[in-house]
Amino acid sequence: MYKDTINQTTDIKTCEGYHVPVLLDESISGLELKPGGVYVDVTFGGGGHSREILSRLSADAHLYSFDQDADAEQNIGEPDERFTFVRSNFRYLKNWMRYYGVEHIDGLLADLGVSSHHFDDAERGFSFRFDAPLDMRMNKRAGLTAADILATYDEERLADIFYIYGEMKNSRRIAAAVAKARQQNEIKTTKDFLAVVEPMFKREREKKDMARLFQALRIEVNHEMDALKEMLAAATEMLAPGGRLSVITYHSLEDRIVKNFMKAGNAEGKIEQDFFGRINTPYKTVGKLIIPSKEEQERNPRSRSAKLRVAAKI
Incomplete structure (x- = not known):
């Protein structure tokens, strides 16, 4: 059914076991979908958000969905002329849209959470619940693994990663323990790593x-912060006037970047003003910050840290 090509038009079957879509109605309602519009879901995953978007679009609309993980392809089904799956990191959004001849989009949705599938797949090394190789790559075809990073980064660089991306106050102690332990034995599995840091x-x-x-x-393995910044910059450029940006975040680092883009059009949140002191920003915030209801959090515990922000291109 699916060959290893990029421009594959398909229908999709949501795989609830792969990932339960978070804030499903809220995030898609935030897009204020135009029936015949062009939309992008940069985090296909189990296909839940993409499926719901397609259910609200007319026959002349189109949805492009990105995912760099080959496992996500299992959630693609029969052909649908309105849908194109792009097996790529969303940081290349602009390049792929240019490839497909798309100059402007009417909305973009991003659910930045790691799919439940990744945490539950013992072989991927995303969770400390299983003894597995320390891989953690979303794209298993390229890049350094977590084991590679622990083996090759110097102590100061490791400490910076643990402090900045994990907000670990004892990051230097952890990095020192890793540097000392790897002199004796390689840290290849989650079990090896736990023995060092516990x-x-x-x-x-x-x-x-x-x-x-x-x-x-x-985050370091997958260059998540850099990819997010590049994707948001491309989205800001490609969104048509009135187009919507609907983004779900799960930790403070990515939420800060999204909030800054929606406020100022850049990752740093640097406000620019014209001669008259008016703020130059490409977005207008839509509504307030949305978090999952108590019922959703009980139904899907992994939604508890989710935050949804929506903005419209000016």
């Missing part, structure tokens, strides 16, 4: 701190 954590906070440490490694 003594650094207080038992009452162990799971939360471990999750943040693994988050830091995953």
Whole structure:
């Protein structure tokens, strides 16, 4: 059904086991869909958001959905002329839209959370719940693995990653422990890594701190912050006037970047003013910050840290 090509038009079957879509109605309603518009879902995953978008579009509309993970292709079904799957990192949004002859889009949705599938797949190394190779690559075809990073980065660089991406206050102690341990044995698996870092954590906070440490490694492996900045810059350029940006974040680092883009049009949140002191910004914020309802959080615990922000291109 699906060959290893890029411009594949398909229908999609949501795989609830792969990933339960978060803030589904809220995020898509935020796009204020035009029946015949052109839209992009840069985080296809289990296909939940894409499927819902397509259900609200007419026959002359089109949806482009991105995912760099080959596993996501399992959630693609029968042909649909309105849908194109792009097997690529969303940082290349502008390049692919140019490839397809698309100059402007009417809306873009991003669910930046890691799919449940990745945490639950023991072989991928995303979770400390399983003993597995320390891989953590979203795209298994390229780049350094988490094990490569632990083996090759110097102690100061590791400390910076743990502090900036994991907000670990004891980042230098953790980095020093890694540097010392790897002189004796290679750190290849989650079990190897846990043996090194567990003594650094207080038992009452162990799971939360471990999750943040693994988050830091995953962000570095996949260059997530750089990719997010590049994608948002491309979206800002490509959105038509009135076009909507609907983004779900899960931690403060990415939420800050999204908030800054929506406020100022750049990742730093640097405000520019014209001669008369009026703020130059490409966006107008739509509504307030949205978080999952209590019912959704109970139904899907992994939605608890989700935040949805929506903005319209001016």
